[in-house]
Amino acid sequence: MSIATELVEIIFKDLTLTFKEKQLLAQNFKKLNLPKHSLLLEAGQQVYDQYFVADGCLRTYYIDPDGKEHTVQFAIEDWWISDYTAFFSSSNAVMNIECIQDATLFKISKKDMELLYLKIPKLESFFRKKMERAFASFQKRIISNLAQSASERYLNFVNSYPNIEQNVKNYHIASYLGITTQSLSRIRKDLVKA
Amino acid sequence: MSIATELVEIIFKDLTLTFKEKQLLAQNFKKLNLPKHSLLLEAGQQVYDQYFVADGCLRTYYIDPDGKEHTVQFAIEDWWISDYTAFFSSSNAVMNIECIQDATLFKISKKDMELLYLKIPKLESFFRKKMERAFASFQKRIISNLAQSASERYLNFVNSYPNIEQNVKNYHIASYLGITTQSLSRIRKDLVKA
């Protein structure tokens, strides 16, 4: 069948689904191609959708009142991305989402999602478990922020996202770690020395 | 019926449940009374359960390699608490959970929970939505850590947990904010002045 059906087999490859169910899913996803540097979402917009990253690299970031950017999350192949706070509560985005590399995404709206949960209960399990993992990883990040120095957090980051460094700028990493690019630069210099 | 049934009506008061379903739930929850200062969970232990706080105040904290405590979460009436990273992944706790005030809890194991999800699908929705809110609040905390100064974070905290200050020590708050008690003390002094 269509590309969408194929993709559904990637997105939900861990689920055992009937042909009917796959079809139903495929009908609800929409493919999206975005070039590098484009914005998928801007603060203030209504958030209807969440996105599955089939290919490429994106980041979610918050712009604070001083105009400084803070990267909340990177997303590569096989990750989901959105402004989830806004997505869940059907409120307006506070985050921005930018393509760091050309990206292929599959989107689905919250409304369709909730309908699908009713029709395919194992889908709700699937996303509950995803949420649980995302929750756990955010918790790890909070602990890391509380307990570790900037250079420890950097090493931590490099470990957790081993393949991401080719894709992202240093200032993306710095804004994820909560430090300036200058500090990151010094940290890297010191690590080479040591 | 039993106290457990009553409690289930508190825990799941927002759900429309049949008598049978309530009974089923009540059978799976166990009541727990804990005195102030007792440990509900210690790092290293297997985590089988999550806990609903019917009364009292608890905190989840991580002890880093230097022996410093970092408070990840407070829980008062109507909140759920556990080392969720361990609970979800059935691994050992990295966190400790302590009663800050005498507490009444209702616990349920992950195993029983998963079985209940199958028997009562709206339960899965219920917890998925809880997870979504918890995820969103963790995300807010990450942003707050990245974008705000210690005193901004403190004001933020006081706003988010308006009734908690009577229950907790300053060093609990400091360890939640990622600062020393001395810094918190200075921040409070400056706020009085301003």
Next chain:
DNA sequence: CAAAAAAATTGACCTATGGTAATAAATCAA
């Protein structure tokens, strides 16, 4: 390929927060 733009590095200095230690205040327990 060259010029322009963007990103990264470095240096000098600054500031918020940490560490240590002493003291004061609050809480607990006999």
Next chain:
DNA sequence: TTGATTTATTACCATAGGTCAATTTTTTTG
């Protein structure tokens, strides 16, 4: 109630990381 213990405050100095500004390196684009 009082003495003991825990918690909070304050002062003084140390330090990680920030700011500003100049320079170098890398990437982009015509």
